[in-house]
Amino acid sequence: QLVESGGGLVQPGESLRLSCTASGFTLDRYTVGWFRQDPGKERDGVSCIAESEVFAYYSGSVKGRFRISRDNAKNTVYLQMNNLKPEDTAVYYCAADRAITTPQAMCTMNLDYHYWGQGTQVTVPS
DSSP states (O other): OEEEEOOEEOOTTOOEEEEEEEOSSOGGGSEEEEEEEOTTSOOEEEEEEOSSTTOEEEOTTTTTTEEEEEEGGGTEEEEEEOSOOGGGOEEEEEEEESSOSOHHHHHHHOOOOSEEOOOEEEEOOO
16 A cells, blocks of 8 residues: 655645655555645646656646655655645645556556555645
8 A cells, every 4th residue: 555644734935745655565666656636626647756766757837846756765755845835735645556658657647556545635825
């Protein structure tokens, strides 16, 4: 399973770091992605990372502000979120799958991937 943590309530311009930790399997063989969903809206791919940390994708709305990374020793993928904005408010989910060609494909195709976490709420008031 995947477990997200690190969400919370922050002011605009502040930062948060989300964690996605796997249990029961080794995450380093998987492409991992962060997705977010606001009530009444579709789920969007935010950032995805390949097995190699060299290959990562960011959606246009977060590029330059968010950074995805992975620590294989801790079986964890992180999403560092800087300069948060009210439009970043959502429940953030992580997902993992092995049958993915590229991180961009994972984030943009937004399919029903093999593993999903339960989500963590990020709130940035306006």
